[in-house]
Amino acid sequence: MLRKIWVIAYKDLYITFTDRNLILIMIVTPLALASIIGLAFGGFIGGGGSDVPVQNIPVAVVNLDQGVEFGGSPLNQGQTFIDLLVPQGEPDPENVLHQLTDAVELETAEAARAGVNAGDYSAAIIIPPEFTASITTTQTQTELTPVQIEVYASPAAPVSASIIRSIVEGFSNQIAMGSITIASTIGALTERASTDPLFGLQFAAAAGGGGFNPDFSAAFSPDAALIRIEQQSVTGETAAFNPLVSFGSAQAVFFMMFTAMAGANNVMEERRAWTLQRQIVTPTPRMVLLLGKMVGTFISCVAQVIILILALTLVGSLIAGELQFIWGTNLFLLALVILCVSLAASGVAALVAGLVRTPEQGNTIGSIISILFGLFSGAFFSIDAVPGANVISRLTVNYWGVEAFNKLSQNQTDIGLNLLVLLILGAVFFSAGLFIFNRRLSV
Amino acid sequence: MLPDPRETVLVRLARAIRQRCADHKGDASMQETLVQVRGLSKQFKRDNGETFFAVKDVTLEIRRGEIFSLLGPNGAGKTTTISMISGLLTPTQGDALIGGNSITKNPLAAKKMLGVVPQEIALYPTLSARQNLQFFGKMHGLGGKELDRAVDEVLDLIDLGDRDRDKVDNFSGGMKRRVNIGIGMLHKPQLIYMDEPTVGIDPQNRRRILDTVLRLRDELKMTVLYTSHLMEEVQEISDRVGIIDHGQMIALGTVGELIQKVGEEDRLIFKVGEQPVAEALLRRIESEAATATRARYERREIANSDAGALATAEGILTVYATRGRKALPDIIRLADESSLDILSVEVREPDLEAVFLHLTGRALRD
Incomplete structure (x- = not known):
């Protein structure tokens, strides 16, 4: 047979x-x-190519993030994203995000959604008020809580919308990774200080004398992280969309x-x-x-x-x-x-x-x-x-x-x-x- | 003995058939039944919802080693009958047994004994003759050296050994027909069914095919079930014939038996030009010519192909006799005595056409 x-x-x-x-x-x-x-x-x-045939995707960004106090200074991660996406003055030719999108900052979520509905924008990114608070560890908040950035996308522009979605995911993943890095670093130092009195004294002296200045910037923005459009996979590996x-x-x-x-x-x-x-x-x-x-x-x-x-x-x-x-x-x-x-x-x-x-x-x-x-x-x-x-x-x-x-x-x-x-x-x-x-x- | 030039082809064919029947009479295997068809019927539904029987209550037996032909006009039900026997169509009623295997209850065993040559050129045009044979050989369960040997033998038999690797698409109609037949015989089936295998081909290839059919029986000892609407070829090759019309078997037997059954006589046809034939001569022929039963004269108008030319008439004297050849010398003598010049003579022995005409009241080709 x-x-x-x-x-x-x-x-x-x-x-x-x-x-x-x-x-x-x-x-x-x-x-x-x-x-x-x-x-x-x-x-x-x-990859790192600068020749982007699909470009200037119209996108509205609304930052409702109220930020937090961190080390005596105000911290607003939503604003960090705005600064990265919305050019101050002329778009930076080296910034692929500026080439890829035509981002405009709006005041209210309603205005952004209406713009998408009217076809003025392919998508709207709405950063919630508790964004920074949710992903930042402070003396009063030691736990990170999940938070969502809303991407209000136009069904008429599926490709553009999915690109914007990927940019947002890339950004939020990066912020989350940075926050986790800080939290775990501080946690580890505190735990060691509590078990190792000598180290605890040295750490307290360094912190008090201004000698403890860790640079966490790499955790938030490694060089290519926001230039590439990325999605986080279940297994934790990153793969290009x-x-x-x-x-x-x-x-x-x-x-x-x-x-x-x-x-x-x-x-x-x-x-x-x-x-x-x-x-x-x-x-x-x-x-x-x-x-x-x-x-x-x-x-x-x-x-x-x-x-x-x-x-x-x-x-x-x-x-x-x-x-x-x-x-x-x-x-x-x-x-x-x-x-x-x-x-x-x-x-x-x-x-x-x-x-x-x-x-x-x-x-x-x-x-x-x-x-x-x-x-x-x-x-x-x-x-x-x-x-x-x-x-x-x-x-x-x-x-x-x-x-x-x-x-x-x-x-x-x-x-x-x-x-x-x-x-x-x-x-x-x-x-x-x-x-x-x-x-x-x-x- | 040299053949009489006045004999028609049909006379010679009829004699050959009788001889062949006599040759086969003593063959014991010919008496063994290979195919039994019992009350086979097939009902179809028309577009308007009405039902009708394409084949109704057909019963027949085919003996091992014979060529059995189903004769009937187009649309008579020959192909439907054969399609049921070969397992292509499921009968509405009845059954067919091939070598004792029911085609409805044990189809695979029955099909092993069957080779089919459809009316259509059922070949893959972009494959070569050899590839076509190999494919269908494998479908019949052949393989390895057995398949190679069978393919070579068939290519030799159908006379295409030198064109075996050519695409079938490049073959003439006759060559395609030969490959079509070759596939049916490849696995050396006990029964080979051939549905109008000579349709639409030239006389030379037609002759080759008919010779191949005879070789299948005589050399390869196969039983052949042959369908055709061409009376001449059925009469030439068949040991027995079943005449089918409107889906029903109306007569079955050897050609001789069928002719005898309907009581047909030989016809002697004399062309006498424009000469009149006296009534007295017709009566003398009827009474004096050996075996003659009746004589009649008629004048036929012959249309002239030249425009404006007068139409001419032709006198035809027809004599019916139980043994035409025996009556012939007497008729010629009587005509000579009456100073009647005979321009030509034709002896027509009764044929299947006459049988069909007798049974149905219409000609086979109508």
Whole structure:
């Protein structure tokens, strides 16, 4: 049985991969796509590159932070962020944030939100009144408390909004890291002084004589921390936010669905050419016939996604000027995602193969499904503003696949649910397709 | 003995068939039943919701080692019947057993004994002849050296050994047909089903295919189930024939049995130009010519292709006789005595066309 499945799959793959036109489409399309995405987002993946094609994102910043007294001086971390983001006078050409954003400070949160609603700004950053107090350790407050900076984003500008979100996350992470550093340093010194009287006396003398002047500035702003757009991963490692991954993977899955649908259509083509019937009259169970076709489709899907991933990596590396693997460091999980997405897409193809009667129907229904899946998974534009779209998107192969690719690119490994859902989708669609296919052939 | 040049091709074919039937009479294996079809029916639904029987209650047996043909006009139900026997369609009623294996209850065992040559050119055009044969050979469970040997043998049999690595797409229609047939015989099935394999090809390739069919039976000892709407080729190659019309089997037997069943006679057709034939001569032929039963004369107008030219008439004398060849010398003598010049003569022995006409009241090609 396995041998026959492979015989059918191998025949389909041989026909596919010896078709020059098809190969051209499979390679040229991903390369063209990768180039377009790369050119659009090149500035973000260039590391320290100063050439930013997407720039001057209009953003409103509101600082409601009331600050705290720290060592006798006022401390306002919100203002630190404002100073960094909003240029005093002319924008600093060396400051990438000044190039990237066109930040304006406003007085009230309401004005900022209204500006976003009116389309004047892509996003508004609202720093809460208790911001500094929550993340600063003082003699009266020794515990850090969680605090949220609000990013009010426009659904019409998803890319800009996600960039702003990343900037804010980068900033708040840095502030939090600095606060934790100070708290733990002071804590350690105090604890040692209490257990080591000699050290306690020396520390008290140094502090009293002005000899204790620790420099914590590095903890708050290491040189590149705010120039790079970063997100903090669950494991604590930092990884670059990369639109090339986000959009590239969405497009990769979108195109892979078309490849899967072509596989479904191939079943109908074979039926029309009578080569399918010729296989049916061999001593081969019908399940094996459909499995063979779907294994061929599955391998084609895997090949296409791999080609696109490599193409996007190539483009990303060319723009960065160095070899950059933008899909994360966990190659095993990456391979698993590719396999599961391809499996789910093949399952959808099996269902379509069971449902349609002619190649023309297959073409139409396959295209509609591919486009709808792409649409609901945000392959073309953000669907956040469309009511109910987020729920529907979870029924698509694309959503779970793209999300998994994005998580992996940020070195997150919590993709178990994604893999499980993809496997279930593949199994359910394939079983339904097989049932209908079998019934239809028996008529 | 040299063939009589006055004999028509059909006369020669009919004789060859009778000879072949006689040759096979003593073959014990021919008496063994390979295929049993019992009350096979298939009902379909029309777009307007009405149901109809494409095939109704077909029962037949095919003996091992024979060429059994299903003859009928297009749309008679031949392909539907065969599709059920080969497991492509599920019967609404009835069953078919191949070598004792039910096609509905034990389809894989039944299919192992079956080779199929569909009417369509069911090949992968971008693969070579060898690759097509290899693929379908593997689907039939062949592999390794056994597959290589089978492919080589078939390529030799279909006379494409020197073109085996060419893409099928570059083949002529006849060559594609030969590969199509080759696939069906690759795994040496006990039963090979061929659905109108000579449709749309030139006479030379048609001849090759018919010869191949005969070789399958005579050399490879296969049983052949053949469908066609072409009476001549069915009559030439078949040991037994089933005539199917409107989904029902209306006659079944050897060509001779079928002809005998409907009581058809030989027809002797004489062209006499514009000469009139007297009624007295017709009566003399009926009474004096050996085995003649009746004679009639008719004049046919022949349209002239030249515009403005007068139409000419042609006299046709038709004599019916139980043994036409025996009546022929007497008729020629009587015509000579009446100073009637015979321009041409044709002896038509009864054929399947006549049988079909007799059974259905219409010609096979209608």
